[in-house]
Amino acid sequence: MNLSPWDRHLKRSISCAAILLAASCAAFAQRSKQDKAAGYDRAARATVLHEANVYISPDADAQKISLVTPGHEVVVIERNGPWVRVFANTDVEEKADDADKPDFVPDDSTVTPASGWIRDKGIVSPSTKNGDAILYGTAATLEEQASEPHAPKNAAEQAHLLYRRVADYFPDSPLAPAAAWRSADVRWQLEKLDISTLPSAREQEAYLRPALYDGEMKKVIKNYPGSKFAAMAAFDLIDNKLCGDWQGLPKCPEMETGLYEKYAQQFPDGPKTAEALYDAEYRQGVLVTMYTVQEEKKRADNAASHAQSIADQLKTKFPASDYAARGTSLAFRIAQGISIYGTDRD
Structure with a gap:
């Protein structure tokens, strides 16, 4: 069918309007999703200090549908005696949606967001009394265990997450600056070790090897300017500029x-x-x-x-x-x- 110039102009205008409308709807949906997540955060964010099975119902004989490991987050929905209904591993989904915060879980990890029930023990939230010290102490223990010859599996990764929860849940705690730094440093050292095993680690120029993720270090410097933790973070950042092999x-x-x-x-x-x-x-x-x-x-x-x-x-x-x-x-x-x-x- 042959269209007049006016008809073609009108068709293009309608198409553009449809595209703009779709983009606006998508942006609104994304914003609503973020607002909803923020609401959950304010209401009931929590983490666990031990491995917690997620059951389909509040019954130890019920089907297990997921596993929450120390440091990963849950959102508490309701309580039923010794049981708590949660959305589990919600932080995994958030990190997957955020390109600026690449996921940091073991290669063999199978954690996925899931809704179910966990036992009401070892759960720490921003309202837990002495929660900052509890999380920090658990993280410090795991970090020490990670340095042992036969370290528990994923101890360092769990320490990284638990330290981060201290700074997230208790930003006014005197432990928050140290926790933010230690969380960033544990991750930094693990990634540094991984990169050192790559063939590109021997390249002379720094840009020829993968760069260490510096987002958490820069956050420490931004949030705690003038502190010793900011100074230590700045020192670690030098690693990304060093040569591999001087040749x-x-x-x-x-x-x-x-x-x-x-x-x-x-x-x-x-x-x-x-x-x-x-x-x-x-x-x-x-x-x-x-x-x-x-x-x-x-x-x-x-x-x-x-x-x-x-x-x-x-x-x-x-x-x-x-x-x-x-x-x-x-x-x-x-x-x-x-x-x-x-x-x-x-």
């Missing part, structure tokens, strides 16, 4: 020295400042070795002088720190012509 070239230790010295200037009295200075000194020691091999004596001498200057700074500012003694030892070895990078066999 015997001065480029990386030169750049990394700058990163650590800049950090030390930004956080002159931070809990990680002494470590940052030592890391900078070590890289200057590496440069002495590299430049010596390349027969660039002037640059080697400059790097040695730079390393000694950092060692003196450590001794002056952090005399009680192990890094001060380590810096003095490192400077001595450099002055003695002992190779800091590679092997040293006379």
Whole structure:
């Protein structure tokens, strides 16, 4: 059928209107979903301290439909004697919908959002008396267990989630800043370990390997500015900028020295400042070795002088720190012509 120019214009206008209407409806639906979730959060968010089976009815002989592990969230709907009806693992669904918060569960995890009944024990909500200390203490225990040779399965991941609940549920608690930091750091260290096993971890340039997720670290810095936890988070963020393998070239230790010295200037009295200075000194020691091999004596001498200057700074500012003694030892070895990078066999 042939349409006049006016008819074609009218058809396009109607199509555009339909598209805009659909987009508006979708946005409204998404906003309603978020509002509903926020309502649940205000009313009855909670987590569990132990593995809790989710049953189809309030009966221990009923069918099990899901499992809630420590740190994952439930939304309490009603209570029935020793039983609680919940929407379980609701946080898994939320993270799947949020591209800025990638899911962080074990590869073999099978948790899914589900509605059912769990036993009324080990449940901690924002209204639980001493709930902040209870969650923090459980997380600290799990974190310690995760460092043991035969650690319980998923102990570190559970510690990460429980620490996060402290900051989420009890933002005014004196434990909240430490909990936010420890939650972010547990996740950071686990992802750092995973990435270190990839072939790309040996690449010289940082952009050639997967970046560690920095959202939680940046949140610590934003929410607790000027605190020691913000300083520690900023130190961890340096990891994303470091080279993988130096490949015997001065480029990386030169750049990394700058990163650590800049950090030390930004956080002159931070809990990680002494470590940052030592890391900078070590890289200057590496440069002495590299430049010596390349027969660039002037640059080697400059790097040695730079390393000694950092060692003196450590001794002056952090005399009680192990890094001060380590810096003095490192400077001595450099002055003695002992190779800091590679092997040293006379």
